[in-house]
Amino acid sequence: MIEFRGVTKKYPNGTVALKNINLKVMKGEFAFIIGSSGSGKSTLIKLILKEEDATEGEIHVNGYSVSTMGRKQVPYLRRSLGVVFQDFRLLPNKTVYENVAFGMQITEALPREIRRQVPMVLGLVGLSKKANVYPSQLSGGEQQRVALARALINKPALLVADEPTGNLDPETSWEIMKLLTEINHRGTTVLVATHEKTIVDAMKKRVIALDRGVMVRDEQKGIYEDESKDGQVHY
Amino acid sequence: MKVRTVRYIIKEGLKNAYRNKLMSFASIAIVTASLIMFGAFYLFTVIVNYNTQAFKDKLEMEVFLKPELDDAQVDRIEESIKANGKIGEYKKVTKEEAYEKAKQLLGDDGKVLEGIDASFLPVSFKIKLKDPQDSKEVVEQFKNMSGVENVAYSQKTVELFSKVSYWVRVISTVLISVLLIVSMFIISNTIKLTVFARRKEIGIMKYIGATDGFIRWPFVVEGVIIGIIGAVLAFVVTGNAYHALEVRFNADVLNMGADLFTFVKFRDIGLQLIGIYCLAGIFIGAVGSLISIRKYLRV
Ligand SMILES: Nc1ncnc2c1ncn2[C@@H]1O[C@H](COP(=O)(O)OP(=O)(O)OP(=O)(O)O)[C@@H](O)[C@H]1O
Ligand SMILES: [Mg+2]
Numbered sequence: 026m027i028e029f030r031g032v033t034k035k036y037p038n039g040t041v042a043l044k045n046i047n048l049k050v051m052k053g054e055f056a057f058i059i060g061s062s063g064s065g066k067s068t069l070i071k072l073i074l075k076e077e078d079a080t081e082g083e084i085h086v087n088g089y090s091v092s093t094m095g096r097k098q099v100p101y102l103r104r105s106l107g108v109v110f111q112d113f114r115l116l117p118n119k120t121v122y123e124n125v126a127f128g129m130q131i132t133e134a135l136p137r138e139i140r141r142q143v144p145m146v147l148g149l150v151g152l153s154k155k156a157n158v159y160p161s162q163l164s165g166g167e168q169q170r171v172a173l174a175r176a177l178i179n180k181p182a183l184l185v186a187d188e189p190t191g192n193l194d195p196e197t198s199w200e201i202m203k204l205l206t207e208i209n210h211r212g213t214t215v216l217v218a219t220h221e222k223t224i225v226d227a228m229k230k231r232v233i234a235l236d237r238g239v240m241v242r243d244e245q246k247g248i249y250e251d252e253s254k255d256g257q258v259h260y
Numbered sequence: 261m262k263v264r265t266v267r268y269i270i271k272e273g274l275k276n277a278y279r280n281k282l283m284s285f286a287s288i289a290i291v292t293a294s295l296i297m298f299g300a301f302y303l304f305t306v307i308v309n310y311n312t313q314a315f316k317d318k319l320e321m322e323v324f325l326k327p328e329l330d331d332a333q334v335d336r337i338e339e340s341i342k343a344n345g346k347i348g349e350y351k352k353v354t355k356e357e358a359y360e361k362a363k364q365l366l367g368d369d370g371k372v373l374e375g376i377d378a379s380f381l382p383v384s385f386k387i388k389l390k391d392p393q394d395s396k397e398v399v400e401q402f403k404n405m406s407g408v409e410n411v412a413y414s415q416k417t418v419e420l421f422s423k424v425s426y427w428v429r430v431i432s433t434v435l436i437s438v439l440l441i442v443s444m445f446i447i448s449n450t451i452k453l454t455v456f457a458r459r460k461e462i463g464i465m466k467y468i469g470a471t472d473g474f475i476r477w478p479f480v481v482e483g484v485i486i487g488i489i490g491a492v493l494a495f496v497v498t499g500n501a502y503h504a505l506e507v508r509f510n511a512d513v514l515n516m517g518a519d520l521f522t523f524v525k526f527r528d529i530g531l532q533l534i535g536i537y538c539l540a541g542i543f544i545g546a547v548g549s550l551i552s553i554r555k556y557l558r559v
C-alpha cells in the first residue's frame with residue numbers, strides 16, 4: 026500500500042527532514058507516525074501526497090511510483106487516497122454537502138451517483154442533519170468529520186491524516202479516532218501522524234516513531250514512549 | 261471533459277462572479293471604460309473610412325469646352341466621351357443650364373449677368389469615372405483634346421482624404437492595441453486579487469486531487485462573464501452617445517446644405533459594434549483570468 030525505500034528529504038534551505046526511511050504499510054493496517062515537533066511527520070505525509078519530492082530513494086503509494094511520476098499524474102494519485110489535515114481544509118464557500126460532493130465532482134462522477142453517495146457518507150460521520158450548513162457554522166469536531174467524509178467519498182483504499190485531532194478537545198478527538206477505527210475495520214488502510222500520547226497509548230496500534238528525521242522505532246501494538254528506555258521520555 | 265463537468269464549471273463561474281460582487285464590479289468597470297475608449301477609436305476610424313469612400317464615389321470631373329465651339333464640334337467631343345471605356349456616366353451641361361446655375365450661385369448679385377448672353381458661357385460635361393484610380397490618365401486625355409478649355413478635378417482633395425484616412429487607421433490600430441494590452445493587464449491584476457483571496461481554496465482543491473483544468477476553467481468563465489457584461493454596458497453607453505451625436509451632427513451638416521462629411525448611420529454599425537465589443541470583452545476576460553491564475557496552480 027505504502028512503501029518507502031531509502032527515502033531522504035532535504036529541503037532547499039539545507040534542512041534534512043527525513044533520513045534514509047525504509048517503511049512498508051500493508052493493506053488494511055492502522056499505523057501511527059509519532060515524534061516530537063520538527064521530527065518529520067508532516068514531511069513524510071507530504072511525500073506521500075507528492076506535495077514535496079524525495080531527494081533520494083523510492084516511494085510507492087497505491088500502485089503509483091510517486092518518485093518518478095509526472096506532474097500531470099499527481100491529481101490521480103491524490104484521488105486514490107483520502108487526506109485529512111489538522112486545519113480541516115474545507116472550502117468556505119460551499120456547504121457541507123457541496124464540500125463532500127466536490128470530492129466526487131473532480132472525478133467527473135455521475136450526478137446520480139453523487140446524490141446517492143454523499144448522504145450515505147454524511148450519515149457515516151453522523152452529519153446528515155448539517156448537510157446544508159456552511160463550515161464556518163460548525164464546531165471543530167464537526168468540521169473534521171466533514172473533512173473525513175470528503176476523504177472517504179471516493180472509497181479510497183488508503184486514508185492519510187496529519188494531526189487530525191490537533192485542533193480538537195480530547196472528547197472530540199476520541200470521536201474522530203473512533204471513526205478512523207471504524208473506517209479501518211471496513212478495510213481502509215489508515216496512516217495517522219500525531220503527537221498525542223494518550224490516544225496512541227490507548228489504541229494499541231502499530232507505531233512508527235521518528236526522531237529528527239530518523240526512524241527510531243516501528244512496533245506492532247506500540248505505545249507512544251519507548252519501553253526499552255526504562256520509561257525515560259524519548260521523543 | 262464531460263458535459264456534466266462543463267455544466268459544473270459554468271455554474272461555478274457564475275456563482276463565483278456573483279459571490280465576489282465587489283471585485284466583479286471593479287473589473288466590469290475597467291472593462292467597460294477600456295471598451296468605450298476602444299469603441300471611440302473604432303467608430304472614428306469607421307467614419308473616416310466611410311467618408312473617404314463616399315467622397316471617392318461621388319467624385320466627378322468637369323470638362324469645360326471652349327465657348328466658341330459650334331454644335332457639331334460639341335457633338336464630336338461627346339462621341340469621344342461615350343466611346344471612352346473608363347468613363348461610367350456623364351452629363352452634358354448646356355450653355356443655358358450653365359447660365360441658370362451661375363445666376364443661382366450669384367443670388368442677389370445676379371444683376372452682374374444682365375446684358376450678358378448665355379453664349380459667352382462654355383458647354384461642359386460632368387463625368388464620373390468607373391474607377392477613381394484612372395483619374396490622372398483621363399484628365400490628361402481631355403486636356404490634350406482640341407476644343408477643351410480646361411478640366412476641373414479635385415485631385416488634391418482626394419489624395420488628402422486618402423492620406424488622412426490611412427493615418428487615422430494606423431494611429432487607431434496602435435492606440436487600440438495599446439489600450440487592449442493595458443486593460444488586459446489591469447483586469448488580470450484585478451482578477452489576481454480575487455485569485456489571491458482564493459489561493460487557499462485552490463490549494464485545497466489540488467490536495468484532494470482536482471486537475472488544473474478543473475480549477476482553472478471556472479475562473480475563466482468568471483472572466484468571460486465580466487467581459488460580456490462590460491461589453492454590453494460599453495455598448496449601451498457608446499451606442500447612445502453615438503446615436504445622439506450622429507442625429508445632431510448630420511442634421512446640422514444638412515442644414516448647411518453640404519453632404520461632404522456625415523456620420524455613419526447607427527443602425528448600419530450597431531451590430532458590428534456589439535459584436536466587436538463582445539469579442540474584445542471575452543478575450544480580455546479570459547486571457548486576464550488565465551494569466552492571473554497560472555502562478556497559483558503550482559502547488
Ligand atoms: N518547506 C520547508 N522548508 C524548509 N524546511 C522545512 C520545510 N518544511 C519543514 N521543514 C523542516 O523540516 C523539519 C521537519 O518538519 P515537519 O513539518 O515534517 O515536522 P513535524 O514532525 O510535522 O512537526 P510538527 O509536529 O510540529 O508538525 C523541521 O525541521 C522543519 O523546520
Ligand atoms: Mg506537522
